[in-house]
Amino acid sequence: VTLTDISQLKELTYDYIIIGAGNAGLVIADRLTENANTSVLVLEAGVSDQGVIPVMAPFLGPSVTPNTPYDWNYTIIPQPGLDGRTFPYPRGRLLGGCTSANYMIHQYGSTDDWAEMAKITGDPGWQWNNVKQYIKRHEKFVAPSDGHNTTGQFIPSLHSFTGELPISLPINNQTIDPRVINTTQQLPEFPFNEDMSGVDGSYLGVGWVQSSMDAGLRGSSSSSYLATSNDRPNLTVMINAMVTKLIQTNSTPAQGLKAFRTVQFADARNATSTTRFQVQANKDIILSAGSIGTPQILQLSGIGDPADLTPLKIPVLVDSPLVGKNMMDHPLLPNIWNVNGNDSFDHILRNANLLQAAISQWATNKTGFIANNVINNFGFGRLNASLLSGLTDPSSGPDSPHFEMIFANFWLNPNVALPPTGSYLTTLTALLTPTSRGTVKIQSTDAFIAPLINPNMLDTEVDIVIMRESVRAIKRFISAPAWKDYVISPFGNLSATADADIDSYVRQHTTTVFHPSSTASMTSETSTNGVVNPDFTVKGVDGLRIVDLSVFPFIPSCHPQGPLYLVAERAADIIKGIVSTR
Numbered sequence: 001v002t003l004t005d006i007s008q009l010k011e012l013t014y015d016y017i018i019i020g021a022g023n024a025g026l027v028i029a030d031r032l033t034e035n036a037n038t039s040v041l042v043l044e045a046g047v048s049d050q051g052v053i054p055v056m057a058p059f060l061g062p063s064v065t066p067n068t069p070y071d072w073n074y075t076i077i078p079q080p081g082l083d084g085r086t087f088p089y090p091r092g093r094l095l096g097g098c099t100s101a102n103y104m105i106h107q108y109g110s111t112d113d114w115a116e117m118a119k120i121t122g123d124p125g126w127q128w129n130n131v132k133q134y135i136k137r138h139e140k141f142v143a144p145s146d147g148h149n150t151t152g153q154f155i156p157s158l159h160s161f162t163g164e165l166p167i168s169l170p171i172n173n174q175t176i177d178p179r180v181i182n183t184t185q186q187l188p189e190f191p192f193n194e195d196m197s198g199v200d201g202s203y204l205g206v207g208w209v210q211s212s213m214d215a216g217l218r219g220s221s222s223s224s225y226l227a228t229s230n231d232r233p234n235l236t237v238m239i240n241a242m243v244t245k246l247i248q249t250n251s252t253p254a255q256g257l258k259a260f261r262t263v264q265f266a267d268a269r270n271a272t273s274t275t276r277f278q279v280q281a282n283k284d285i286i287l288s289a290g291s292i293g294t295p296q297i298l299q300l301s302g303i304g305d306p307a308d309l310t311p312l313k314i315p316v317l318v319d320s321p322l323v324g325k326n327m328m329d330h331p332l333l334p335n336i337w338n339v340n341g342n343d344s345f346d347h348i349l350r351n352a353n354l355l356q357a358a359i360s361q362w363a364t365n366k367t368g369f370i371a372n373n374v375i376n377n378f379g380f381g382r383l384n385a386s387l388l389s390g391l392t393d394p395s396s397g398p399d400s401p402h403f404e405m406i407f408a409n410f411w412l413n414p415n416v417a418l419p420p421t422g423s424y425l426t427t428l429t430a431l432l433t434p435t436s437r438g439t440v441k442i443q444s445t446d447a448f449i450a451p452l453i454n455p456n457m458l459d460t461e462v463d464i465v466i467m468r469e470s471v472r473a474i475k476r477f478i479s480a481p482a483w484k485d486y487v488i489s490p491f492g493n494l495s496a497t498a499d500a501d502i503d504s505y506v507r508q509h510t511t512t513v514f515h516p517s518s519t520a521s522m523t524s525e526t527s528t529n530g531v532v533n534p535d536f537t538v539k540g541v542d543g544l545r546i547v548d549l550s551v552f553p554f555i556p557s558c559h560p561q562g563p564l565y566l567v568a569e570r571a572a573d574i575i576k577g578i579v580s581t582r
């Protein structure tokens, strides 16, 4: 059941309290309440996702954020590596969390990345050969709603058709699709890859996007996992509940650890009220507030780096210096081209009547381009070793990409509005192996005041080298015969060719793919160089686990919702005690 107000809450004690009804939180809630004897409360600061058209309609996903009631509306601090620029930093603030606000691209990461995770955590259970079993209960592959023949667009034998989250291929309606696919036949550097999910170990090459959607509707952790579990009497989800801190209980100190089993929260709709409420967990609190919310709540609770807490006069209850450190994100560069004709979506997107007609068509029968994701094709590549000479290869192995290429049939620049005239092709490139590290740090004891967020993008030489070479790679891609009669010219200083000029173009225009991670990173049980243990318990603490993207020791070199869904599935087994981490 989903409650909207504290007055509806009947019990104040639950076996588990999950903080954040997002990507990971709702997987854990669903799996734990499969046992009718286990009671779970989920506290979510945001609002409901029900009936919100931009959330439901796949193509409207980019309008769910920024600067909306469904977004935390964060802004990052000025970035030295990006010419001192700052920009919005979207995070979903509604049921489903970021899965209700994201661009729905679904992959599982490379075998090398999972091997690296197993190595860092000392838990062989993170090897891909083991993790991939969770696809069966996670994924429900569905035919695209236009009913087109999908032969050659994915490998059915790799996928599951019986899990929770609907995954689908694009509807064949973007005019650039054949040009992208033809390029893979014309340029050997960019081979076609028949299945871009990574289930078979690698997604290097170019191919069709798999998205979390079904029949013209977004698939989120709310529309899938929560929809399955919401009627269970042992699950209570409360929205509008802003967790303000965890309180040390010390009631069941195991091995001398401090226990945190009390959650304090406030009415999220009233930031100025000083009224606070408390609930208790019999077993564990599970923090799933995401890579920004999780370190913020830990720091507010006195779990963090003394250097961050002491200036705010927060008593240091657990000295955990890595809380809010080690932040990683994928920098994203929208490379834009002027193109011929009216086949791009731009003329529809700048005409309110045409756009409204398309939305009405979607509302009536879930067809048209609004029923599809914004992206149909993408690709992944590595730099030649010679381009990395003198630098350490930051990838986790030869099957892992350094950069991504995303093809959009319109002006897709999250921070710059569509110009009043012109047709555009956007070839976004993203750095997938960032070595720069940032921070999340509270600046107030008031939970309603956003923390200082510093992804510290492009702080290292290898990061800028890979971004530079991704620009060169995308230019080679667009030089294929497939684009000759379509692309007119690079937009703005995408025309740069010298290293220094490309670098300055990169620093001027790079933004985020919205993938902050690793701010409460998992390391082996004996390591102090992290925040959580392989069983998701917080080091030095009893009664508290973290399950969200913040625990990844490093950012996966792909779109992260898929890896996180699998991590959350395995975390649920670990919490239930079905699976051991040794």
Ligand SMILES: Cc1cc2nc3c(=O)[nH]c(=O)nc-3n(C[C@H](O)[C@H](O)[C@H](O)COP(=O)(O)OP(=O)(O)OC[C@H]3O[C@@H](n4cnc5c(N)ncnc54)[C@H](O)[C@@H]3O)c2cc1C
Pocket (backbone or CB within 6 Å): 019, 020, 021, 022, 023, 024, 025, 043, 044, 045, 046, 065, 090, 091, 092, 093, 094, 095, 096, 097, 098, 099, 101, 102, 103, 104, 105, 106, 107, 241, 242, 243, 244, 288, 289, 290, 291, 293, 294, 297, 447, 513, 514, 515, 516, 547, 548, 549, 550, 559, 560, 561, 562, 564
């Ligand atoms: C615009 C956008 C586009 C993206 N596109 C893609 C994509 O195409 N493919 C992909 O794989 N990934 C994409 N991502 C990233 C991906 O969705 C996220 O990395 C992932 O879903 C994060 O999951 P999480 O469980 O860590 O956090 P979230 O899903 O963010 O869940 C955290 C939840 O905790 C709640 N919360 C936070 N603080 C508190 C508090 N104090 N009290 C109570 N509740 C709280 C939040 O409101 C939220 O519901 C995108 C993200 C964004 C924002």
